[in-house]
Amino acid sequence: MKSQNNIPATKVERATRFVTTGIKVGGNYIKHYAKKAINPDLSRDELHESNAADIYETLSELKGSALKVAQMMSMDRNLLPKAYSERFQMAQYSAPPLSGPLVIKTFTRYFGKAPQALFDTFAMDASNAASIGQVHQATKNGKKLAVKIQYPGVAQSVKSDLKMVKPFAVRLMNLNEKDVDKYMDEVETKLLEETDYQLELQRSQEISTACGHINGLVFPTYYPEFSSERVLTMDWLEGFHLDDFLKTNPSQEVRNKIGQALWDFYDFQVHILRKVHADPHPGNFLMRPDGTMGVIDFGCVKEIPENYYRNYFTLINPDNLKDPAICDKVFVNLEFLHEQDTPQERKFYSDLFITMIGLLGKPFHTQEFDFGDDAYFQSIYDYAEYLSNLKELRESKVARGSKDSLYINRTYYGLYSMLNQLKAVVRTSSPAWLWQPI
Amino acid sequence: MNNQELIQKTYIEYLLENGKVPPSPYLLAKLAGIDEKDFYAIYNSLQAVEADIWLQFFQEAKQQTISQEVYERYSVREKLLSFYYTWVEVLKNHRSFVLFAVGTRHLHQETALLSPFKRAFTEYANELITEGRNTGEVVNRPFVTERYADGFWVQALFVLRFWVKDNSAGYELTDAAIEKAVNTSFDFIGKSALDTLFDFGKFLYQTQRAGYGL
Numbered sequence: 001m002k003s004q005n006n007i008p009a010t011k012v013e014r015a016t017r018f019v020t021t022g023i024k025v026g027g028n029y030i031k032h033y034a035k036k037a038i039n040p041d042l043s044r045d046e047l048h049e050s051n052a053a054d055i056y057e058t059l060s061e062l063k064g065s066a067l068k069v070a071q072m073m074s075m076d077r078n079l080l081p082k083a084y085s086e087r088f089q090m091a092q093y094s095a096p097p098l099s100g101p102l103v104i105k106t107f108t109r110y111f112g113k114a115p116q117a118l119f120d121t122f123a124m125d126a127s128n129a130a131s132i133g134q135v136h137q138a139t140k141n142g143k144k145l146a147v148k149i150q151y152p153g154v155a156q157s158v159k160s161d162l163k164m165v166k167p168f169a170v171r172l173m174n175l176n177e178k179d180v181d182k183y184m185d186e187v188e189t190k191l192l193e194e195t196d197y198q199l200e201l202q203r204s205q206e207i208s209t210a211c212g213h214i215n216g217l218v219f220p221t222y223y224p225e226f227s228s229e230r231v232l233t234m235d236w237l238e239g240f241h242l243d244d245f246l247k248t249n250p251s252q253e254v255r256n257k258i259g260q261a262l263w264d265f266y267d268f269q270v271h272i273l274r275k276v277h278a279d280p281h282p283g284n285f286l287m288r289p290d291g292t293m294g295v296i297d298f299g300c301v302k303e304i305p306e307n308y309y310r311n312y313f314t315l316i317n318p319d320n321l322k323d324p325a326i327c328d329k330v331f332v333n334l335e336f337l338h339e340q341d342t343p344q345e346r347k348f349y350s351d352l353f354i355t356m357i358g359l360l361g362k363p364f365h366t367q368e369f370d371f372g373d374d375a376y377f378q379s380i381y382d383y384a385e386y387l388s389n390l391k392e393l394r395e396s397k398v399a400r401g402s403k404d405s406l407y408i409n410r411t412y413y414g415l416y417s418m419l420n421q422l423k424a425v426v427r428t429s430s431p432a433w434l435w436q437p438i
Numbered sequence: 439m440n441n442q443e444l445i446q447k448t449y450i451e452y453l454l455e456n457g458k459v460p461p462s463p464y465l466l467a468k469l470a471g472i473d474e475k476d477f478y479a480i481y482n483s484l485q486a487v488e489a490d491i492w493l494q495f496f497q498e499a500k501q502q503t504i505s506q507e508v509y510e511r512y513s514v515r516e517k518l519l520s521f522y523y524t525w526v527e528v529l530k531n532h533r534s535f536v537l538f539a540v541g542t543r544h545l546h547q548e549t550a551l552l553s554p555f556k557r558a559f560t561e562y563a564n565e566l567i568t569e570g571r572n573t574g575e576v577v578n579r580p581f582v583t584e585r586y587a588d589g590f591w592v593q594a595l596f597v598l599r600f601w602v603k604d605n606s607a608g609y610e611l612t613d614a615a616i617e618k619a620v621n622t623s624f625d626f627i628g629k630s631a632l633d634t635l636f637d638f639g640k641f642l643y644q645t646q647r648a649g650y651g652l
Contacts, residue, residue, distance in 0.1 A: 152613040
């Protein structure tokens with residue numbers, strides 16, 4: 001990837017970036033149709049590929065919240081065609097680093113001294129980049145530490161960034177602006193929370209303590225004395241990101257072990273804590289050859305409202321899914337169906353959701369599920385592809401699904417996608433109440 | 439505290455308490471508790487005092503910057519960044535004075551008041567540019583390279599004015615502005631597509647003339 005030398009500064013400059021992207025995307029369409037005139041077999045994949053590349057490039061130069069939206073969209077494979085999501089997944093790793101002097105300045109502001117004076121050693125070169133900050137390695141009293149530092153001005157730019165992402169979201173999701181606002185508000189709240197490292201520190205400590213008993217999971221210790229609004233210090237965890245981990249050819253047993261830890265981690269958070277690490281992208285999990293896994297980054301935590309929780313999981317039970325009365329009630333509660341829908345629309349959308357939920361709920365229906373089953377994932381993608389080609393859906397401007405679905409869905413897509421790449425066989429536990437008749 | 443520091447300190451205090459510059463060297467000397475002739479031994483006018491204050495801010499910042507242990511390991515870009523960050527920290531200690539100075543008299547036009555600072559800054563910028571040419575961070579372009587230091591002077595004034603207007607917590611936005619401004623400037627003076635284009639054009643021109651027709 002090309003290294004980036006400057007960050008677009010002003011709002012105008014940022015806006016210009018988006019305009020440029022708009023033009024490029026438009027250009028890609030023209031190119032596509034021109035090529036297609038010559039070669040009618042040309043698939044749309046290639047078009048998506050070039051669009052994704054251009055949009056990604058723009059977003060990664062904007063960094064901050066725009067990059068976060070790219071990350072979110074890349075998790076949501078159902079929302080984006082495959083090429084978009086593959087390209088966007090790169091956003092999950094590296095963004096360009098900030099300068100050494102600014103790192104020192106940030107430390108001096110919060111701790112009154114340079115990082116070199118605070119720690120025994122401090123590596124000036126960032127070891128990796130998170131979307132709104134970067135991570136440095138340090139040592140103190142013989143302990144290896146990871147020190148996350150946030151870019152300045154991120155919180156201020158969240159709002160204006162989102163305003164500019166909106167037209168893209170409107171286009172990609174093909175919704176009306178008002179509905180997009182509902183989701184954007186949720187995203188904005190979460191993004192602003194993510195810029196607050198004090199809050200992250202508190203949540204990290206809370207969730208890692210609560211999940212400490214789960215087999216195979218390793219959480220870092222956090223250091224409040226070396227943390228502030230813009231700096232977060234924790235133990236350095238060894239391990240590979242998913243892609244690199246898979247390159248080491250881990251055995252099926254190790255894959256299953258890690259997959260199981262992932263499943264148990266989410267199962268416990270969703271059903272017991274009702275608070276979930278809602279950023280399950282591969283950069284936040286460090287996998288080791290012995291089948292254990294480090295979990296970092298609790299910047300994005302979604303609290304699941306009780307009412308939403310009950311409704312959402314009721315339909316995991318296939319018996320409930322067969323009962324039209326229950327389905328109807330749940331769909332209205334989850335805002336899948338609206339009062340103004342005609343009976344035909346009601347039937348049409350109910351059928352779609354029932355199929356979709358039946359598909360997505362499959363891992364819950366058996367004691368054990370093989371996430372390596374590509375046919376299963378293909379059937380999800382095929383169905384999503386089928387949905388995206390449905391004229392009725394394409395032309396519908398009505399948003400379906402409550403704002404809470406945004407992060408919950410993202411969490412499950414992320415979880416499924418990682419388990420699939422791991423090709424793990426997992427005992428898919430779920431709470432007993434799901435299986436009781438209503 | 440020597441007389442020079444004493445005069446400067448009294449000058450700033452008078453300005454902050456009265457909202458205007460001291461009316462005469464005589465009064466300033468009296469308030470500082472020194473003889474008028476001691477004042478004239480150092481400064482020839484009141485304006486020279488204020489010009490010297492700006493120069494002192496610069497020298498203090500530069501001294502702090504280059505005395506950092508990491509400074510020698512920094513690239514030229516980082517050295518300049520580090521200077522600006524330190525300079526803003528120094529200015530922070532005198533924010534009221536700076537607000538008054540910048541707010542009341544269009545400082546950028548009144549270069550006489552800043553000229554000692556400008557001279558010293560330009561000299562430092564030229565040192566950095568020369569170093570950058572050795573490290574390859576700065577590309578030598580005939581006629582243009584000599585103007586780089588002037589560009590950095592404009593940049594320094596930009597940072598100053600941005601910080602004066604910055605209302606963000608801890609002047610965080612100024613940090614971002616410095617980072618972006620310096621990165622952008624080094625993009626311009628470093629090797630860029632323009633150089634390769636120019637080089638390519640020159641190559642084509644020369645080869646065409648030598649008979650390599652296209």
